[in-house]
Amino acid sequence: MRDTNVNMVSQNAIKEQIEGLRRELNYHNHKYYVENAPEISDFDFDAKMRLLQDLEAAHPEYADPNSPSVRVGSDRCSEFQSVEHRYPMLSLSNTYSIEELGEFIERIEREAADVEFVCELKFDGTAISLTYENGRLLRAVTRGDGVQGDDVTANVRTIRSVPLVLSGDDYPAYFEIRGEILMPYSSFDRINAEREAAGEQLFANPRNAAAGTLKQQQSAIVAKRGLDCVLYQIAGDALPFANHWENLQAARRWGFKISDKMQICHSAKEVFDYIAYWDAERKALPFPTDGVVIKVNDFALRRALGFTAKSPRWAVAYKFKAEQALTRLESISFQVGRTGAITPVANLAPVQLAGTTVKRATLHNAEQIAALDLRVGDMVYVEKGGEIIPKITGSEPAERSADSRPFEMIAECPECGTPLVRYEGEAKHYCPNQSGCRPQILGRIIHFIRRKALDIDGLGAETVELLFESGLIRDVADLYDLRAVDLASLPRLGDKSADNIIRSINRSREVPFNRVLFGLGIRFVGETTAKHLAGFFRNIDALMVAQREELMQSEEVGEKIADSIIEYFADEANCTIIERLRTAGLQFEAEQRALHSSLLAGKNVVISGKFIDHTRDELKELIELHGGKNQSGVGANTDFIVAGENMGPAKLQKAQKLGISILSEAEFVALIAEESDSESVAENAKNEPQNESRNEPQPTQKEPAQTTQQPVQGTLF
Ligand code: IVH
Numbered sequence: 001m002r003d004t005n006v007n008m009v010s011q012n013a014i015k016e017q018i019e020g021l022r023r024e025l026n027y028h029n030h031k032y033y034v035e036n037a038p039e040i041s042d043f044d045f046d047a048k049m050r051l052l053q054d055l056e057a058a059h060p061e062y063a064d065p066n067s068p069s070v071r072v073g074s075d076r077c078s079e080f081q082s083v084e085h086r087y088p089m090l091s092l093s094n095t096y097s098i099e100e101l102g103e104f105i106e107r108i109e110r111e112a113a114d115v116e117f118v119c120e121l122k123f124d125g126t127a128i129s130l131t132y133e134n135g136r137l138l139r140a141v142t143r144g145d146g147v148q149g150d151d152v153t154a155n156v157r158t159i160r161s162v163p164l165v166l167s168g169d170d171y172p173a174y175f176e177i178r179g180e181i182l183m184p185y186s187s188f189d190r191i192n193a194e195r196e197a198a199g200e201q202l203f204a205n206p207r208n209a210a211a212g213t214l215k216q217q218q219s220a221i222v223a224k225r226g227l228d229c230v231l232y233q234i235a236g237d238a239l240p241f242a243n244h245w246e247n248l249q250a251a252r253r254w255g256f257k258i259s260d261k262m263q264i265c266h267s268a269k270e271v272f273d274y275i276a277y278w279d280a281e282r283k284a285l286p287f288p289t290d291g292v293v294i295k296v297n298d299f300a301l302r303r304a305l306g307f308t309a310k311s312p313r314w315a316v317a318y319k320f321k322a323e324q325a326l327t328r329l330e331s332i333s334f335q336v337g338r339t340g341a342i343t344p345v346a347n348l349a350p351v352q353l354a355g356t357t358v359k360r361a362t363l364h365n366a367e368q369i370a371a372l373d374l375r376v377g378d379m380v381y382v383e384k385g386g387e388i389i390p391k392i393t394g395s396e397p398a399e400r401s402a403d404s405r406p407f408e409m410i411a412e413c414p415e416c417g418t419p420l421v422r423y424e425g426e427a428k429h430y431c432p433n434q435s436g437c438r439p440q441i442l443g444r445i446i447h448f449i450r451r452k453a454l455d456i457d458g459l460g461a462e463t464v465e466l467l468f469e470s471g472l473i474r475d476v477a478d479l480y481d482l483r484a485v486d487l488a489s490l491p492r493l494g495d496k497s498a499d500n501i502i503r504s505i506n507r508s509r510e511v512p513f514n515r516v517l518f519g520l521g522i523r524f525v526g527e528t529t530a531k532h533l534a535g536f537f538r539n540i541d542a543l544m545v546a547q548r549e550e551l552m553q554s555e556e557v558g559e560k561i562a563d564s565i566i567e568y569f570a571d572e573a574n575c576t577i578i579e580r581l582r583t584a585g586l587q588f589e590a591e592q593r594a595l596h597s598s599l600l601a602g603k604n605v606v607i608s609g610k611f612i613d614h615t616r617d618e619l620k621e622l623i624e625l626h627g628g629k630n631q632s633g634v635g636a637n638t639d640f641i642v643a644g645e646n647m648g649p650a651k652l653q654k655a656q657k658l659g660i661s662i663l664s665e666a667e668f669v670a671l672i673a674e675e676s677d678s679e680s681v682a683e684n685a686k687n688e689p690q691n692e693s694r695n696e697p698q699p700t701q702k703e704p705a706q707t708t709q710q711p712v713q714g715t716l717f
Pocket of ligand 1: 121293
């Protein structure tokens with residue numbers, strides 16, 4: 001009996017761990033693929049993914065078709081035309097271990113004698129597939145989800161290293177060539193400097209800058225961004241050679257930029273030497289690389305080795321550990337964020353790291369400094385992962401001077417002198433003086449005008465400071481009282497820019513509710529949570545009076561976020577600002593949606609538990625689209641409950657006592673399906689691409705009937 005209990009406890013712990021990892025990975029996937037603003041390094045992400053894959057393999061009972069481990073992130077973007085790849089764009093299996101790489105080589109050498117491996121740099125940009133017909137660039141498509149990508153031809157045409165018309169006469173009539181769009185460090189530094197001056201959010205790294213640039217709506221902007229394109233994989237009808245190396249050399253003659261750092265290796269030792277050489281030498285390259293790709297050269301052997309569902313068996317990526325540098329921690333200063341959070345920042349003796357000079361690094365919070373036992377004067381290791389700001393990973397104890405003193409956290413706000421506070425469960429210290437602390441006031445206004453919030457163009461951080469200093473604005477509502485004459489009188493602002501700012505302030509009155517809500521800057525309410533909240537509560541009044549329980553009904557809202565929302569609206573000053581913004585004409589109500597049916601008119605429906613095919617937001621939307629009302633708690637007037645897994649026991653008991661019917665997710669969907677038209681959310685919600693296992697990537701499009709473009713050697717992506 002006891003054993004069984006222990007077992008159940010540990011089973012539960014594993015399930016929770018798996019679910020926690022899935023949540024974390026989904027979050028970071030979104031940050032990386034959708035927002036282009038990753039928060040953790042590739043190394044940390046891959047480590048989490050591996051842990052999840054291992055746990056899932058050991059516990060098939062917790063399998064989930066929607067786990068982040070079975071899908072490839074998507075970078076699709078609605079503004080571009082979506083194109084199906086003729087052959088799926090697969091990824092490579094990764095390893096950080098020389099030992100695993102050795103096993104990969106051995107496995108292949110067991111299959112064939114005298115294997116030739118081509119070693120190449122793993123370029124750290126964004127993947128692209130170029131199609132050429134009769135020597136002319138036909139199309140350039142991003143990887144997307146691997147099956148469909150975005151047509152970014154107009155943008156790619158602006159990249160000077162991409163040939164629009166090929167040279168020579170021995171290229172195939174039709175072929176695809178794939179490679180990486182890169183942003184050299186020099187362009188990256190220049191663009192970020194420009195963005196900083198304009199008060200815009202900086203690109204985290206050259207990879208995000210390249211991906212972000214490729215998705216620009218105006219190709220003229222792309223043209224100025226200094227992108228480059230290196231090609232590394234080719235496929236098509238009648239390629240001139242039966243191996244990778246010779247075809248790429250031919251492609252170089254046709255005008256493509258092919259890396260001159262490739263090398264044919266005949267043994268594991270040669271491969272390891274190549275890696276060791278480039279792990280050091282890559283630091284001198286003008287663009288970022290994050291590993292080495294090892295590919296079988298011979299096409300016949302590639303065909304024999306085949307593919308897994310996601311990647312070829314004939315290639316692998318060895319990833320480099322994040323670069324580190326050792327430098328002196330000269331001092332620690334403290335930054336005050338818009339929410340009052342205090343972030344200690346390390347001021348370092350300048351050091352070269354991953355192509356840029358590093359002078360500062362984040363230290364996160366006082367606990368982190370204590371955990372690493374960092375002291376001013378220490379020699380510290382700095383690392384750059386996916387984050388914009390490098391981090392300190394440790395110190396060199398042997399180099400510590402005898403008179404160094406342990407770090408002590410400040411007790412008062414460095415900006416306004418208010419004693420700092422700590423909130424339960426929070427590692428950070430906060431300055432509670434929201435209305436009087438300068439960086440908090442400015443930070444809130446700068447956040448409000450951000451592109452993803454109210455998108456007030458022409459107003460950068462500098463102008464906001466200027467307006468604040470001159471007494472024209474103290475809070476976000478003051479923006480709507482500004483007149484062009486007020487602005488034009490400021491130094492460095494002429495009539496024209498004043499007019500532009502006013503125009504863009506006026507335009508912001510049309511910005512949808514979810515972005516206004518995000519712009520308010522409620523602690524922990526990010527862009528996605530704001531979207532969920534706006535969809536769930538539909539207007540600010542409903543949100544303002546919502547209780548903790550009700551708030552937690554909304555997707556992604558836990559206790560911490562719910563409490564922060566309640567705290568925000570409990571503050572008179574915030575409510576006054578909202579009223580002023582409302583009077584100024586801002587959107588505090590979500591857009592009306594057309595009803596699908598009146599099947600649920602007058603019905604009160606409660607949603608409870610976890611669901612498989614829908615999020616709670618989607619279910620709520622479905623109820624409302626059919627005329628029903630979503631209730632947060634079970635009561636005598638509840639008509640029915642849509643119950644998922646783990647419905648709350650209290651709700652269940654109450655429902656049974658009141659004799660309220662309980663519908664499963666499937667029953668509910670069946671109920672409304674009869675009434676739904678073909679465009680219902682219920683159907684759209686399930687349009688996720690399926691990942692089928694196959695031995696070779698199948699063409700994703702039907703072959704055109706009249707042509708014979710079946711690539712002979714060309715399925716080898
Ligand atoms: S070969 C079937 N070669 O790494 C895989 N990929 O996960 C074909 N990458 O999406 C890719 N440098 O964006 C290949 N020399 C190289 C590469 C490379 C960078 C990227 C590419 C791909 C990812 C692999």
